[in-house]
Amino acid sequence: MRYLSTRGGATPQRFTDILLEGLAPDGGLYVPERYPRADLAAWRALSYPRLAAAVLAPFMDDVPGLDALVARTYTRAAFGSEEIVPLKTLEPGLHLLGLSQGPTLAFKDLALQLLGELFEQVLAARGATLNILGATSGDTGSAAEHAMRARRRIAVFMLSPHGRMSAFQAAQMYALRDANIHNLAVRGTFDDCQDLVKLVNADAAFKARWRIGAVNSINWARVAAQVVYYFCGYFRATRSDAERVAFAVPSGNFGNILAGYVAREMGLPVERLILATNENDVLDEYFRTGCYRVRRAARATSSPSMDISKASNFERYAFDLAGRDAARVRALWAELEETGEFRLPPGPGFASGLSTHADRLATIRMVHAKYGVTIDPHTADGVKVGLAHRPPGVPLICMETALPAKFAATIREALGREPARPAGFEDLEKRPQRVEVIDPDAEEVRRAIERYGVAQA
Numbered sequence: 405m406r407y408l409s410t411r412g413g414a415t416p417q418r419f420t421d422i423l424l425e426g427l428a429p430d431g432g433l434y435v436p437e438r439y440p441r442a443d444l445a446a447w448r449a450l451s452y453p454r455l456a457a458a459v460l461a462p463f464m465d466d467v468p469g470l471d472a473l474v475a476r477t478y479t480r481a482a483f484g485s486e487e488i489v490p491l492k493t494l495e496p497g498l499h500l501l502g503l504s505q506g507p508t509l510a511f512k513d514l515a516l517q518l519l520g521e522l523f524e525q526v527l528a529a530r531g532a533t534l535n536i537l538g539a540t541s542g543d544t545g546s547a548a549e550h551a552m553r554a555r556r557r558i559a560v561f562m563l564s565p566h567g568r569m570s571a572f573q574a575a576q577m578y579a580l581r582d583a584n585i586h587n588l589a590v591r592g593t594f595d596d597c598q599d600l601v602k603l604v605n606a607d608a609a610f611k612a613r614w615r616i617g618a619v620n621s622i623n624w625a626r627v628a629a630q631v632v633y634y635f636c637g638y639f640r641a642t643r644s645d646a647e648r649v650a651f652a653v654p655s656g657n658f659g660n661i662l663a664g665y666v667a668r669e670m671g672l673p674v675e676r677l678i679l680a681t682n683e684n685d686v687l688d689e690y691f692r693t694g695c696y697r698v699r700r701a702a703r704a705t706s707s708p709s710m711d712i713s714k715a716s717n718f719e720r721y722a723f724d725l726a727g728r729d730a731a732r733v734r735a736l737w738a739e740l741e742e743t744g745e746f747r748l749p750p751g752p753g754f755a756s757g758l759s760t761h762a763d764r765l766a767t768i769r770m771v772h773a774k775y776g777v778t779i780d781p782h783t784a785d786g787v788k789v790g791l792a793h794r795p796p797g798v799p800l801i802c803m804e805t806a807l808p809a810k811f812a813a814t815i816r817e818a819l820g821r822e823p824a825r826p827a828g829f830e831d832l833e834k835r836p837q838r839v840e841v842i843d844p845d846a847e848e849v850r851r852a853i854e855r856y857g858v859a860q861a
């Protein structure tokens with residue numbers, strides 16, 4: 405499989421060549437040259453790791469030993485059960501797909517755990533090292549650190565806004581004791597953290613000397629890893645490959661639902677992909693009006709992992725909508741730079757809606773009262789919008805993107821009590837923490853990398 409840039413300015417690359425890259429050199433995103441065909445009949449009975457190997461094989465055809473690598477990733481030890489993504493039936497035709505059973509209790513583990521294994525293997529084959537520099541407002545940073553911990557060729561430098569995450573989220577990162585994980589709490593906002601990452605990356609000599617890499621949501625391997633659970637959820641919720649389903653997806657950067665779109669392009673019978681946003685409704689507005697309009701800044705909400713001002717993976721979908729014409733994509737993004745928006749009619753098979761803080765609380769209460777199940781605020785956004793836009797007579801699968809334990813304040817507000825904690829997390833906030841508090845100064849970040857980073861072999 406070759407990968408192309410959505411802006412058309414990069415030579416086609418193999419998977420292992422784009423794995424460690426972020427954006428393509430022309431500023432575009434890498435996309436596969438075609439979508440492989442699914443073999444539903446052969447895939448239906450497979451275990452999660454075997455299904456993952458089958459789905460990923462055509463995308464990652466230059467990774468030796470992919471089957472074994474995938475089997476090392478999707479284990480009961482890491483995800484709590486052989487099912488990896490358990491399907492919970494609330495009532496006939498209404499399901500929750502449990503994507504948040506991994507080490508950090510959010511769906512990002514499903515992609516990042518695989519990325520950790522892939523990075524290690526590809527770096528070892530090349531005799532190379534990598535210093536990962538990232539910024540997080542919560543879920544991505546902890547999932548990345550847990551995926552990269554104790555990997556010898558990799559060090560992680562994760563910037564987080566000092567004092568602005570929940571105690572649980574902060575502890576998930578700061579309580580890691582691994583020598584290759586470095587938490588830098590920045591006296592500032594998440595935007596300040598992102599600006600620091602950009603500043604350090606803008607220093608090309610420093611970036612090359614220290615092999616600075618990223619694990620951001622535009623990495624194609626993350627999207628590919630997420631395609632797997634759309635197939636898995638479909639097989640678990642249906643009896644025959646003639647049935648159709650709908651998925652409800654709490655969305656921020658358009659990474660999760662893009663994977664659902666790719667699964668459908670591969671032949672998965674998906675009647676409708678239902679996109680849910682919170683008050684940050686860039687994507688809902690797009691699917692309702694055909695106008696993609698980015699915002700100056702995101703609003704802080706009670707489903708914080710969906711707080712975005714633009715959707716970084718959207719360009720991949722737009723590339724297909726534009727007939728895979730890179731010149732048109734370049735023109736659209738030039739217009740976006742200039743005016744802050746562009747128009748592009750959405751394709752078929754999507755619906756969208758918006759969920760507010762009040763909707764979140766009401767949905768958490770409704771699901772708890774009716775089904776005895778506690779869902780997290782992001783999942784609640786998906787359930788609320790999914791129920792409003794489900795096609796009649798088709799099973800609805802709602803993606804559970806985090807466990808309620810991560811977002812206790814909103815659960816207390818909705819239900820008047822603490823969410824349950826999974827085993828092993830009881831004393832999380834009481835564990836000793838390793839974090840360095842720094843000023844929003846790129847020099848401090850560079851100093852930390854020079855002191856603790858892995859040097860090139």
Ligand SMILES: *Cc1c(COP(=O)(O)O)cnc(C)c1O
Nearest residue numbers: 655656657658659660709805806
């Ligand atoms: C990241 C995240 C989302 C949004 O996913 P995208 O791929 O950015 O659309 C939703 N819910 C939770 C809990 C997340 O961590």
